Amino acid sequence: MTINVGDRLPEATLVKVTADGPDQVKVADYFAGRTIALFAVPGAFTPTCSAQHLPGFLGKADELAAKGVDEIACTAVNDPFVLKAWSNENGAGGVTMLADGNGDFAKAVGLTMDGTKFGLGIRSQRYSMLVEDGIVKQLHVEQPGEFKVSSAEYLLDRI
Incomplete structure (x- = not known):
């Protein structure tokens, strides 16, 4: 079953990419008490993810913060070492990478x-x-092969 607006994020463990190496974080703890813009990509180094999705969130970081977003996080079904390399290559220090x-x-x-x-x-x-304090407040899922509703601009316009 797909998560919906108003649902609490499920229990899971992600691996946060840090300068000191991988750090396992429980979803409930990570999202507690904060407002986080989370975006998911099919994979690091894939064309749309690298050319549009990640750069869009980097470019809108200040505007998202001005609207109350405490942190921007990206998740992908990649290992933390791949996500770290992708982050480094894209100068994405302003986005927390969460390996799944x-x-x-x-x-x-x-x-x-x-x-x-x-x-x-x-x-x-x-x-x-x-996500506000672990509760999904907005959810924008792309149709296969599209990049329209999951962009930083789209999310920002709805906050």
């Missing part, structure tokens, strides 16, 4: 996609959400 290496979080929120015909396996769908 086994896809457990993507499965728990019901937002997986089957990329096996492209050699990607099961990945996260592309989406953005605004």
